[in-house]
Every structure is written in C-alpha cells, then in structure tokens.
Amino acid sequence: MCSTWAKGHLWRGALIWGLTALVYAGSLNNAFQYDDIHSIVDNPHIRSPAKIPAFFVDPALFSADPRNAMYRPVVLVSYALNHAISGYEVWSYHLFNLGIHLGVGSLVYALVCQLGGGWRQGLMAGLIFALHPVASEPVNYISSRSESLCAFFFLLAFLGHVRGGRKWFGVSLASFGAALLAKSVAIAFLPVALAYELIFRRADLAWKSLLKRHGPLWLVGLVYLVGIRGALDTALVSHPVRSLSVQGFTQIKAVVYYLKLWCMPWGLSVEHPFTLARGIGDGPVLAVFLVMGTAGALLLLHSGRQVLFWGLWAVLALLPSSAVPLNVLVNEHRLYLPAVAFSVLLAGLLAKLVEAQGRLGGTLVAVWLGSYGALAWQRSQVWQSPESLWQDALRKGSYMPRPHLFVGDGHQQAGRHEEALREYALAHAVYPEVLSAGDQVALFNNQGAAHLALGHRNEAMASYRQALAIDPIYTKAREALEALVALQELEWEPTAQLLHKKGLMLLIENRPAQAAEALEASLARQVRLETYRALGMAYEQLGQVDEERRVYATLVALAPESPFGRAAAAKLRELEGSK
Numbered sequence: 101m102c103s104t105w106a107k108g109h110l111w112r113g114a115l116i117w118g119l120t121a122l123v124y125a126g127s128l129n130n131a132f133q134y135d136d137i138h139s140i141v142d143n144p145h146i147r148s149p150a151k152i153p154a155f156f157v158d159p160a161l162f163s164a165d166p167r168n169a170m171y172r173p174v175v176l177v178s179y180a181l182n183h184a185i186s187g188y189e190v191w192s193y194h195l196f197n198l199g200i201h202l203g204v205g206s207l208v209y210a211l212v213c214q215l216g217g218g219w220r221q222g223l224m225a226g227l228i229f230a231l232h233p234v235a236s237e238p239v240n241y242i243s244s245r246s247e248s249l250c251a252f253f254f255l256l257a258f259l260g261h262v263r264g265g266r267k268w269f270g271v272s273l274a275s276f277g278a279a280l281l282a283k284s285v286a287i288a289f290l291p292v293a294l295a296y297e298l299i300f301r302r303a304d305l306a307w308k309s310l311l312k313r314h315g316p317l318w319l320v321g322l323v324y325l326v327g328i329r330g331a332l333d334t335a336l337v338s339h340p341v342r343s344l345s346v347q348g349f350t351q352i353k354a355v356v357y358y359l360k361l362w363c364m365p366w367g368l369s370v371e372h373p374f375t376l377a378r379g380i381g382d383g384p385v386l387a388v389f390l391v392m393g394t395a396g397a398l399l400l401l402h403s404g405r406q407v408l409f410w411g412l413w414a415v416l417a418l419l420p421s422s423a424v425p426l427n428v429l430v431n432e433h434r435l436y437l438p439a440v441a442f443s444v445l446l447a448g449l450l451a452k453l454v455e456a457q458g459r460l461g462g463t464l465v466a467v468w469l470g471s472y473g474a475l476a477w478q479r480s481q482v483w484q485s486p487e488s489l490w491q492d493a494l495r496k497g498s499y500m501p502r503p504h505l506f507v508g509d510g511h512q513q514a515g516r517h518e519e520a521l522r523e524y525a526l527a528h529a530v531y532p533e534v535l536s537a538g539d540q541v542a543l544f545n546n547q548g549a550a551h552l553a554l555g556h557r558n559e560a561m562a563s564y565r566q567a568l569a570i571d572p573i574y575t576k577a578r579e580a581l582e583a584l585v586a587l588q589e590l591e592w593e594p595t596a597q598l599l600h601k602k603g604l605m606l607l608i609e610n611r612p613a614q615a616a617e618a619l620e621a622s623l624a625r626q627v628r629l630e631t632y633r634a635l636g637m638a639y640e641q642l643g644q645v646d647e648e649r650r651v652y653a654t655l656v657a658l659a660p661e662s663p664f665g666r667a668a669a670a671k672l673r674e675l676e677g678s679k
Contacts, residue, residue: 133483171328194240247434287324341426512549636648
C-alpha cells in the first residue's frame with residue numbers, strides 16, 4: 101500500500117503529465133524540420149544500432165554532413181533508438197521528446213519539494229514549466245531534444261547533489277556526465293551547484309568537505325572541456341561567427357527580449373526578429389546594464405535565499421549559450437533550462453496568492469495555466485509542417501533572411517520557381533549580416549536549382565559558382581556545376597570566348613588586374629576550366645593569395661581528375677606549403 105505522502109506525489113505527478121500530454125497530443129505527427137533533415141532523415145549513421153559505440157568517439161557522425169559535426173552522443177543514441185522503433189515515421193521521435201519534457205516537469209516538482217518549497221509551489225512550478233509556451237520548441241522540434249535531454253540529466257544531477265549521500269552522489273556524477281553528452285550548456289551545473297553550497301550550506305563550507313563533494317564533478321567537467329577544445333577554439337578564437345564584443349552586446353540586449361518572451365509569451369517564432377548590437381548605446385543595451393545591475397544589488401541585499409539562488413540559476417544556465425557566438429541570435433530553446441528558475445519563482449508568488457485568496461486565487465491560477473496550455477497548443481499547430489512554420493516566421497519577422505530562404509525552398513519544392521527566386525532575392529537583401537556561411541551556401545545553391553528549373557542556365561551556373569566560392573567542396577553545387585560545365589564544354593559561348601581571349605592577351609602583356617577582370621566576366625557568361633586556370637594565373641601575378649586559393653579550390657572541386665584539376669591541386673599544395 102502506498103502511504104498518503106506517496107499517493108500525494110503520485111497524483112500531482114499524474115496531473116502534470118496528464119495536462120501536458122493533453123496539450124501536446126496533437127503534435128505527434130508533426131513533420132521533420134530544419135536540422136532534423138541532416139541529423140536524422142539524411143543521416144546514415146543512426147540507421148544501425150551497431151554504430152552506437154562510435155557515437156561517443158566521432159562527432160562527425162552527428163550529421164550526414166561532416167561540417168555539422170557536434171559531440172552529442174546521448175542525442176544520437178536516442179535518434180538510433182527512435183529509428184529502430186519507427187524508421188522515419190515521426191510519431192516515436194515526438195513521443196520521445198514529449199516523454200523527456202514530462203520527465204523534466206516532474207523533476208522540477210521534485211526539486212522544489214526537496215528544497216522546502218512545499219507541494220503546492222512544487223506542483224505549480226511543474227505545471228508552469230511543462231505548459232509554458234516557451235518550452236514548446238523542445239517538444240515540437242525533434243532536434244531540440246538536445247536541450248530537454250540536457251535539462252533532464254542536469255536536474256537529476258542537481259537533485260542527487262542536494263539529496264547527498266554516497267548513492268545519490270553517484271547519481272549526480274553520472275547524470276552530470278550524461279547532461280554534458282547531450283549538450284555542452286550542462287557545464288553550467290558546476291557554478292549552479294557551487295552557488296547552492298554558498299547559499300544553502302554555509303555552515304558546511306570546509307574546503308575538504310567542498311573538495312569531496314565537488315572535486316569529481318569539476319574533474320568530469322574539465323575532461324569534457326579538454327575533449328571539445330577543438331570546437332571551442334573554432335567557435336571562440338579561430339572562426340567565430342561574429343566578434344566577441346558584438347556577441348556580448350547582442351546577448352545583453354537579448355536578456356530583455358528573453359524576459360519579454362517569458363512574461364508575455366506571444367509572438368513566438370522559429371526565427372525571432374532580433375538585430376545585432378554593436379555597442380553599449382545600441383538599443384536597450386545600456387538599459388539592461390542599469391536594470392540588471394540594480395536588480396542584482398537588490399537581490400543581494402534584500403531577497404531571501406530562494407530568490408537569490410533561482411536568480412543565479414537563470415543567469416548561469418543562460419550564460420554558456422550567450423558566451424559562444426552562434427548563427428541564430430536568440431532562440432526559444434535556450435530558455436528551456438533557465439525557465440526552471442522562472443517557473444519556481446512564479447510558482448512561489450502564485451502559491452501565496454492561492455493561500456491568501458483561497459478559491460478565487462485557485463481560479464485565477466487555473467485560468468493562468470489554461471492560457472499557457474492554449475498558447476502551447478497553438479504553437480504545436482504552427483510546427484506541423486515546414487511551410488506552416490516558416491510562413492509564420494515570415495509574418496512575424498519579414499526583415500530576417502532565413503524565413504525568406506525556407507519559404508523559398510517551399511516554393512521551389514512545389515514547382516513555383518519564380519516565387520522561390522523572389523524569396524531568395526529577399527533573403528540576400530533584407531539582413532545579410534545574420535546569414536551564416538552555411539545559410540549562404542544553401543541560398544546560392546537553391547537559387548541555382550531554381551534558375552536551372554526555369555532554363556536560366558547561365559544564371560544557375562553563376563549561383564553555383566557563388567556557393568562554391570564560399571564552400572568549394574559543397575557536393576550539391578559542385579555536381580550541378582560539373583554537369584552544366586560538361587554541357588557547355590561542347591562549344592564556346594561567343595562573348596565568353598572573346599573575353600577569355602582578351603584575358604589571355606592581357607596576361608601576356610603583363611596586365612594581370614585587367615586580365616582578371618576580363619576572365620571573371622568570361623566566367624560569368626560561361627564556366628570553362630581553362631578560364632579558371634588563366635584566372636588563377638592572373639591572381640598569382642597580382643599576389644592575391646586568397647583569391648588564387650579560391651579559384652584553384654573551385655577548379656579542383658569542379659574537375660578533380662582533369663589535367664586542370666590536378667594542376668590546381670598541385671598549386672594549392674604549393675600555396676599551403678608556403679604559409
């Protein structure tokens with residue numbers, strides 16, 4: 101027989117699960133979206149359970165495209181299990197996402213109770229977290245399960261840390277490791293756990309005791325950071341998406357935006373209309389400094405331990421994704437782990453309201469939670485298909501480029517090629533600063549495909565060339581351009597031939613700048629291997645090594661086995677050796 105205490109926990113957990121499942125029941129057949137295509141649909145590595153051990157040693161297995169390599173083996177294992185269950189039928193993938201979300205909601209409830217918040221605050225915190233529409237992205241977007249898996253193990257690790265004892269310490273250590281293997285933002289567990297010690301366990305801060313409780317955890321974190329140091333170097337030092345100063349100011353501005361999303365969760369989107377900040381006076385950056393500084397001082401001076409701890413939780417949980425420059429400026433799923441703190445703090449206020457107002461307070465809370473559920477249900481409908489998702493994003497942020505890119509892709513797949521080209525042109529024009537290199541490659545490649553479908557052969561070749569100028573080994577653009585070059589190799593286009601001959605004469609006359617101009621113009625009209633070779637010679641004479649390298653890399657990508665391709669490969673090796 102269950103005790104009354106256990107029965108109480110059981111029905112409260114059932115209430116969290118039941119209401120949340122009701123809200124998301126209609127999402128189980130929503131389509132694969134966005135990154136799901138390269139990491140699940142096109143990814144051959146998840147199709148065999150025998151590959152699972154390799155997930156833990158090879159980040160390239162995360163995607164069909166090695167350029168999208170990420171070290172998230174726990175996520176890959178979950179994909180492989182889903183594929184074993186349902187192949188590419190989406191229901192099992194969505195059921196898994198929903199199950200993890202329900203588990204996180206239950207852990208929020210358990211954690212509040214463990215920290216002395218009481219069952220009423222725990223229940224409200226679990227319901228607020230599970231039903232809040234900001235959390236709908238990690239439920240509806242399969243690839244975003246990295247966030248919810250990380251949060252599940254993060255909370256389990258923290259619960260084990262709070263409970264203490266040898267058994268629970270083992271749970272905490274293992275769960276922290278699993279959280280890191282789901283997503284790197286789990287590194288925030290270390291300062292969160294330390295903040296808990298400083299705020300709630302001040303009487304037990306002897307360094308030997310602290311070292312015993314925290315030493316193994318910090319060792320696991322250090323080993324993980326050493327293991328991903330290459331990715332960190334790329335993101336922060338060698339090839340950051342944007343400068344760290346711009347990233348810092350942009351993410352300071354994002355704090356206000358995230359608070360708005362939490363407090364007023366409408367206008368949600370897969371691509372929020374949000375702009376870069378380049379200095380302290382840009383937009384609300386200065387206001388954020390002042391408000392956050394004042395709020396921090398008030399928290400330190402006047403708040404209780406609970407408010408102080410959960411405020412630090414929110415800041416520390418958001419810090420890793422804010423510190424590393426990423427392609428998307430703001431994203432709802434980044435709020436998933438910080439939302440635990442917001443849920444607990446709001447639940448504390450609502451619990452007091454219920455205590456003070458009785459039935460009226462309970463009715464207000466029920467209406468409040470019902471509004472969350474309705475908005476979350478509405479977001480699930482938006483996530484039904486790529487068309488509904490990106491049309492929604494376009495309506496809410498027409499000056500962001502990615503909605504135009506993906507709406508254009510929808511037109512392209514439906515055979516509406518002229519409409520696709522219009523959207524691609526807008527994607528180039530509206531806010532190009534936030535397009536990643538990968539976005540630009542996809543944009544030029546898909547633009548080329550649309551031109552080709554309309555019979556615009558020269559325009560298609562120009563678009564494919566632009567894609568290859570950014571990424572010389574991009575397979576789709578290279579193969580399409582190779583086929584078009586093979587067709588054109590049969591005969592010269594007259595103007596292109598004249599420009600080619602002009603470029604050669606200018607090279608002979610030792611006028612490489614004018615030669616490069618003529619040869620680029622020739623390639624704009626007709627792509628030919630010998631023109632690329634001559635252009636490389638022109639840039640070599642000009643001493644423009646980056647342009648020379650670009651031209652030879654494109655030539656190798658176009659025809660690696662041809663005499664021109666082999667000569668270009670030799671020149672590239674020579675250029676690399678001369679660094």
